[in-house]
Amino acid sequence: GDSVTQMEGPVTLSEEAFLTINCTYTATGYxxxxxxxxxxxxxxxxxxxxxxADDKGSNKGFEATYRKETTSFHLEKGSVxxxxxxVYFCALRxxxxxxxxxxWGLGTSLxxxx
Amino acid sequence: GAGVSQSPSNKVTEKGKxxxxxxxxxxxxxxxxxxxxxxxxxxxxxxxFQGNSAPDKSGLPSDRFSAERTGGSVSTLTxxxxxxxxxxxxxxxxxxxxxxNYEQYFGPGTRLTVT
Numbered sequence: 001g002d003s004v005t006q007m008e009g010p011v012t013l014s015e016e017a018f019l020t021i022n023c024t025y026t027a028t029g030y031x032x033x034x035x036x037x038x039x040x041x042x043x044x045x046x047x048x049x050x051x052x053a054d055d056k057g058s059n060k061g062f063e064a065t066y067r068k069e070t071t072s073f074h075l076e077k078g079s080v081x082x083x084x085x086x087v088y089f090c091a092l093r094x095x096x097x098x099x100x101x102x103x104w105g106l107g108t109s110l111x112x113x114x
Numbered sequence: 115g116a117g118v119s120q121s122p123s124n125k126v127t128e129k130g131k132x133x134x135x136x137x138x139x140x141x142x143x144x145x146x147x148x149x150x151x152x153x154x155x156x157x158x159x160x161x162x163f164q165g166n167s168a169p170d171k172s173g174l175p176s177d178r179f180s181a182e183r184t185g186g187s188v189s190t191l192t193x194x195x196x197x198x199x200x201x202x203x204x205x206x207x208x209x210x211x212x213x214x215n216y217e218q219y220f221g222p223g224t225r226l227t228v229t
Contacts (some may be wrong), residue, residue, distance in 0.1 A: 036220075042222075043117075043118075043205075043220045043223065044205070044207075045220070046217045046218070089156075089157065091157075099170065100145070100147075100162050100164075100169075100212045101147070101159035101162060101170060101172075101173065102147075102149070102159060102218065103159070104156050104157035106156040107157075
């Protein structure tokens with residue numbers, strides 16, 4: 001079945017460092033791909049998405065490119081801030097038939113130190 | 115406007131008791147989803163509704179779990195004869211529709227602890 005694998009955390013970085021959180025997936029067909037973020041004490045929020053191969057999703061300085069050849073959707077940010085400290089979840093949605101559910105990675109905790 | 119709300123925010127119950135968890139979606143959202151977030155298991159899909167019908171309930175773990183939605187709005191997730199492995203955060207989400215371009219907006223969750 002469909003699945004998402006993302007790098008384990010926790011990840012600890014200094015402010016202004018470069019961030020990469022790896023995410024790879026297994027799915028039939030052409031899934032949509034998402035990154036969600038959960039800030040401390042808050043609910044899940046959509047960070048960015050891509051719905052077809054080679055699409056780049058971007059938001060708040062974060063980017064991820066849908067790479068079908070490597071089945072990846074790695075999250076990157078050039079210069080992280082303390083306020084980016086959160087748990088990041090990679091997810092996919094396979095839109096075949098009645099399938100509307102999100103399949104999730106386990107989450108990667110990011111801590112950014114000043 | 116108001117987001118997705120869930121109640122209660124926390125629920126502690128004894129093993130064997132029944133519990134009801136409630137979700138109020140964003141007004142006008144026709145699609146509603148239930149997920150469960152467990153330690154070590156990540157987020158798991160449970161069921162989704164389009165209007166009042168549930169085209170996919172494949173994620174419900176056992177027949178102790180059921181959900182309904184009435185009036186195309188509020189949804190209730192019921193767990194009968196709770197077990198300790200049911201302890202988790204139960205998340206509800208809603209979206210305008212079920213197309214891939216429609217974002218799922220999540221509620222704050224209900225933390226269920228079964229003692």
